[in-house]
Amino acid sequence: MNIxxxxxxxxxxxxxxxxxxxxxxxxxxxxxxxxxxxxxxxxAVKSQIHAGGRGKGTLYNPENREHVMDGGVKIAFSKxxxxxxxxxxxxxxxxxxxxxxxxxxxxxxxxxxxxxIAHEYYLALLVDRENKxxxxxxxxxxGMDIEHVAENTPEKIHKISVDPNAGLLGYQKRDLGLDLxxxxxxxxxxxxxxxxxxxxxxxxxxxxxxxxxxxxTGDDQIIALDAKISFDENAEFRHKTWEDLRDxxxxxxxxIRAKETGLSYVKLDGNIGCLVNGAGLAMATMDVIKLYGGExxxxxxxxxxxNEEQVKTAFSIILEDPNVKGILVNIFGGIxxxxxxxxxxxxxxxxxxxDVPLVVRLAGTNVDEGKAILAASELNIHPADDLAxxxxxxxxxxxxxx
Amino acid sequence: MAIWIxxxxxxxxxxxxxxxxxxxxxxxxxxxTNIVGGCTPGKGGQTVDLxxxxxxxxNSMFEAIEATDANATVIYVPPPFAAEAIMxxxxxxxxxxxxxxxxxxxxxxxxxxxVKAVAYVDNRPGVRLIGPNCPGxxxxxxxxxxxxxxxxxxxxAKGRIGxxxxxxxxxxxxxAQTMSIDEGQSTCVGIGGDPVNGTGFIECxxxxxxxPQTAAIVMIGEIGGNAExxxxxxxxxxxxxxxxxxxxxxTAPPGKRMGHAGAIISGGKGTAEEKFEAFxxxxxxxxKDPSELGAVLLESxxxxxxx
Numbered sequence: 001m002n003i004x005x006x007x008x009x010x011x012x013x014x015x016x017x018x019x020x021x022x023x024x025x026x027x028x029x030x031x032x033x034x035x036x037x038x039x040x041x042x043x044a045v046k047s048q049i050h051a052g053g054r055g056k057g058t059l060y061n062p063e064n065r066e067h068v069m070d071g072g073v074k075i076a077f078s079k080x081x082x083x084x085x086x087x088x089x090x091x092x093x094x095x096x097x098x099x100x101x102x103x104x105x106x107x108x109x110x111x112x113x114x115x116x117i118a119h120e121y122y123l124a125l126l127v128d129r130e131n132k133x134x135x136x137x138x139x140x141x142x143g144m145d146i147e148h149v150a151e152n153t154p155e156k157i158h159k160i161s162v163d164p165n166a167g168l169l170g171y172q173k174r175d176l177g178l179d180l181x182x183x184x185x186x187x188x189x190x191x192x193x194x195x196x197x198x199x200x201x202x203x204x205x206x207x208x209x210x211x212x213x214x215x216x217t218g219d220d221q222i223i224a225l226d227a228k229i230s231f232d233e234n235a236e237f238r239h240k241t242w243e244d245l246r247d248x249x250x251x252x253x254x255x256i257r258a259k260e261t262g263l264s265y266v267k268l269d270g271n272i273g274c275l276v277n278g279a280g281l282a283m284a285t286m287d288v289i290k291l292y293g294g295e296x297x298x299x300x301x302x303x304x305x306x307n308e309e310q311v312k313t314a315f316s317i318i319l320e321d322p323n324v325k326g327i328l329v330n331i332f333g334g335i336x337x338x339x340x341x342x343x344x345x346x347x348x349x350x351x352x353x354x355d356v357p358l359v360v361r362l363a364g365t366n367v368d369e370g371k372a373i374l375a376a377s378e379l380n381i382h383p384a385d386d387l388a389x390x391x392x393x394x395x396x397x398x399x400x401x402x
Numbered sequence: 403m404a405i406w407i408x409x410x411x412x413x414x415x416x417x418x419x420x421x422x423x424x425x426x427x428x429x430x431x432x433x434x435t436n437i438v439g440g441c442t443p444g445k446g447g448q449t450v451d452l453x454x455x456x457x458x459x460x461n462s463m464f465e466a467i468e469a470t471d472a473n474a475t476v477i478y479v480p481p482p483f484a485a486e487a488i489m490x491x492x493x494x495x496x497x498x499x500x501x502x503x504x505x506x507x508x509x510x511x512x513x514x515x516x517v518k519a520v521a522y523v524d525n526r527p528g529v530r531l532i533g534p535n536c537p538g539x540x541x542x543x544x545x546x547x548x549x550x551x552x553x554x555x556x557x558x559a560k561g562r563i564g565x566x567x568x569x570x571x572x573x574x575x576x577x578a579q580t581m582s583i584d585e586g587q588s589t590c591v592g593i594g595g596d597p598v599n600g601t602g603f604i605e606c607x608x609x610x611x612x613x614p615q616t617a618a619i620v621m622i623g624e625i626g627g628n629a630e631x632x633x634x635x636x637x638x639x640x641x642x643x644x645x646x647x648x649x650x651x652x653t654a655p656p657g658k659r660m661g662h663a664g665a666i667i668s669g670g671k672g673t674a675e676e677k678f679e680a681f682x683x684x685x686x687x688x689x690k691d692p693s694e695l696g697a698v699l700l701e702s703x704x705x706x707x708x709x
Contacts, residue, residue: 235512279661280569388693
């Protein structure tokens, strides 16, 4: 789960990481008031969306897709400029390298006081699968695309791994600071901020914290100028406040509904809907559809113990996508019995008056009963014995290779 | 022989009085697993009925292991308490016996809980953790065997193919593929699809290489991370038995989590293409479609003079 920069900064601040004064705004009027409140001559006017590359993004009018302004993050030197930028940003679509061509509507703005920057650094905390520990990464190349830095000048990325038994140790913080070339007051300020950030990461079950840039000011203070924070959704049960931080407008409505029913759904661009049990098998099903020349319309895992109702919901979610021209159901029954799935499929096709071709591949527990139930129905359901046959069949039925 | 779990291994069930725990404990007994009881704090002294027979429940894993001399435990505890259950089991096995296998089925455990739990288990070298978020481990026997987890027992048969996989249902698919060419399994291990887990691919490959019953290995990976690439590089140096591989997620878009917490391509890393390349570079025979795993395995067995 991602949160906005302004929410991330409030969290950083609460944990003692220095950030600049800023105000969250949802209207141009708010932004103008914020300028007065901050009392800073120079302010940053920042689009708030759940995607990176905002500064280099482009704003478009949502109605006619006309170009409005370059840059989703602007430095304003007067109240008039704040008005212009806020007007150009709010309600318009911001397209960045991470949003895809459709972009995202900007509903939130952050107006932040300016500061005197001496140097920009990169800092990130994440869970490292290889070491099975929290990893802290830092670089002197702040403000840059870090993947670019990692590829071209990997020696400029410094890493420390936190031993879960010992926690973040003093020498590690010091060494990382020295690697960044920090000394004296700046080094002390960095080490203090790092402790606070690590505590925030652990206390809030973060999945990733990325500060790009982390800056050193003219008077050697370390400040988080940006904050990209995401949480580990598995830990939601112990963080009641996340509900307030969640911006549902940033998430796909249909993916939220799927999740509420215990389904895992991701929309894709193709035209063959898939309904599968198990994440690995669901991915493999998409792969095999593609292998036989089709394009999957979605990833959909109904989980290990789906009932008739969930199968029905899964079908209705797949069919909401107007691109879907056919559906492939692939179930390897373990705990889930094929006869139950077969009944669910029939109930769903009848209830939703399905009018696209449907291929059903069943295997595993009670497979013969399941197949018999499908065969006995009057519905236009095409059976398949294995995944390859199922994929080939559905590709043929929707009129061949895409 | 098999790996880690013998056919007659004595198995405890943590969370045995819960709905999931009881359901699966019953299925395990039905398969022939030597279940010796379970653990639910606060319900010690009670019994649960599995396949018409009573099984004892203990309050703690220490008591349960002392009373039964169990070899393994399987965890069906809800996510908020699962990491603690892993650590309790690891501590108890280590203290009482110096060894034991902990299988965690639970899906949805917070990643930082697993960071802590894995470090805890790693400090107890005699204890092995399998999972979490996995189907478990099964060593099929002549009749019955040791099924420790949620996999459908009836699709398996004793044999000489070792299977290791990140994914549940895709493991079943691999099992069915071995059966389609008249081969059974030595042991099948589901290592789970979470970013931080216990036993990894390399440990499984090493154990299968050392196991006289295992003649060939099927390895199923998925997108995210680089465990598959590391395992492939390791296998190239250390495994002489034929390996057949598949990686799920070739069509998954970057940045979208595909059901499993670990199945996400981030920063262009962990793609299926990258993993297939690593497999091929290591001499692992790849199937581009899981329905071809049987055929590819048969070819590999023939090439090795095993068929």
